[in-house]
Amino acid sequence: xxxxxxxxxxxxxxxxxxxxxxxxxxxxxxxxxxxxxxxxxxxxxxxxxxxxxxxxxxxxxxxxxxxxxxxxxxxxxxxxxxxxxxxxxxxxxxxxxxxxxxxxxxxxxxxxxxxxxxxxxxxxxxxxxxxxxxxxxxxxxxxxxxxxxxxxxxxxxxxxxxxxxxxxxxxxxxxxxxxxxxxxxxxxxxxxxxxxxxxxxxxxxxxxxxx
Ligand SMILES: C[S@@+](CC[C@H](N)C(=O)[O-])C[C@H]1O[C@@H](n2cnc3c(N)ncnc32)[C@H](O)[C@@H]1O
Numbered sequence: 111x112x113x114x115x116x117x118x119x120x121x122x123x124x125x126x127x128x129x130x131x132x133x134x135x136x137x138x139x140x141x142x143x144x145x146x147x148x149x150x151x152x153x154x155x156x157x158x159x160x161x162x163x164x165x166x167x168x169x170x171x172x173x174x175x176x177x178x179x180x181x182x183x184x185x186x187x188x189x190x191x192x193x194x195x196x197x198x199x200x201x202x203x204x205x206x207x208x209x210x211x212x213x214x215x216x217x218x219x220x221x222x223x224x225x226x227x228x229x230x231x232x233x234x235x236x237x238x239x240x241x242x243x244x245x246x247x248x249x250x251x252x253x254x255x256x257x258x259x260x261x262x263x264x265x266x267x268x269x270x271x272x273x274x275x276x277x278x279x280x281x282x283x284x285x286x287x288x289x290x291x292x293x294x295x296x297x298x299x300x301x302x303x304x305x306x307x308x309x310x311x312x313x314x315x316x317x318x319x320x321x
Contacts, residue, residue, distance in 0.1 A: 135185035135214065142208050149207065151250020152281075155184060159304035160279060160311070161191025164246055167277045167298060167313040168195055176243030176271065179236070180204045181229045181262075184211055186218050188248055193219075205232050230261040233269050244275040251288045252280065263289035272319040279311045293317050 135155065143150040156164075165188070168178070178197050183189050183204045193199060199221040206212040212226035225235045229249060236242070245266055251259045266276060276294060278287060283301065294314035302309050 138185060138210060138214055142211060146208075148253045148255070149250070150184075151253040154306045156187040156191075156248060156279070156309075157302070157305040158187065158191065160302045160309055161188045162194065163300055163302050163311045164188055164248075164277050164279060165191040165195035165197070167246075167275060167311070168192075168197065168244055170196070172243055172275070173197060176241035176274075177201045177203055177236075179232065179242055179245045179269070181232070181245060181247040181266075182206065182249040183215055183224075184248065186215050188246060189215065189219055189222065192246065203232075203236055205229050205235075228262075230258065230265050232265060236269070241271045242269050242274055243271065244277060245270055246277045248279060251278070252282060259289045263291065267291050267294075267316070270316045272316060274316050276314045276316065277311065278314075279309045281307050281309050283308065283310050287312055290314055291316075 139150065139155060140153065143153055173196055178192065178201060180189055180192060180202065183206045189202070189204055192202060199219065202222045204215055204219070204222055204224045206215055206224065206226060207228050209226050212224055215222070216224045225232070227235055229247070247266070249262060251262075254262070270276060276290070279302075280287060294316055296312060297315050298313040300311050302311060
């Protein structure tokens with residue numbers, strides 16, 4: 111048997127370390143939720159199952175070019191899912207409005223460009239010549255003020271390259287996603303039960319430019 115007290119101790123320390131980080135991230139979410147409930151929109155981070163469903167919308171072919179913008183990354187569960195999917199960190203841009211959460215993301219993912227700003231002004235911080243292949247959003251459109259939601263969606267429409275994907279999750283299991291431009295075509299819709307609360311992931315494609 112290859113049991114050794116040293117190995118057991120290091121596994122135990124690893125377990126304690128990982129869980130301490132999880133608890134710290136949960137504490138940050140709770141603090142932000144108390145500070146700005148409509149902006150946070152949730153008490154719980156997205157589960158790995160939800161993150162993998164969102165990242166799964168990006169096919170291997172799609173990963174080959176352009177940049178990938180994540181909106182409302184919180185403490186980073188979906189960012190982790192995108193990295194697991196194989197999105198190159200140097201071609202990821204993460205947008206998070208809360209300075210506290212943006213700092214947490216920068217520390218957690220030092221090789222990713224984390225921008226602390228509102229999604230409604232993301233193009234001011236992204237090179238406009240870059241092709242944006244996909245925008246992956248956890249923004250709480252249902253709890254944000256209506257005009258903020260519309261402004262963000264107009265910015266998404268303007269930023270996303272023709273033919274690009276917009277991936278969004280919602281806790282509203284029935285009904286239409288709010289604000290999505292009528293020109294966007296829904297290409298996929300999946301429920302994720304292993305999330306608190308269960309969620310629905312929808313994927314839209316912006317029309318290709320007319321030639
Ligand atoms: C529902 S939480 C999602 C957090 C994380 N992605 C997750 O899945 O656990 C929504 C996040 O969107 C951020 N947020 C809200 N409004 C925003 C805006 N206008 N621009 C950028 N981020 C925003 C909040 O600070 C929060 O971190």
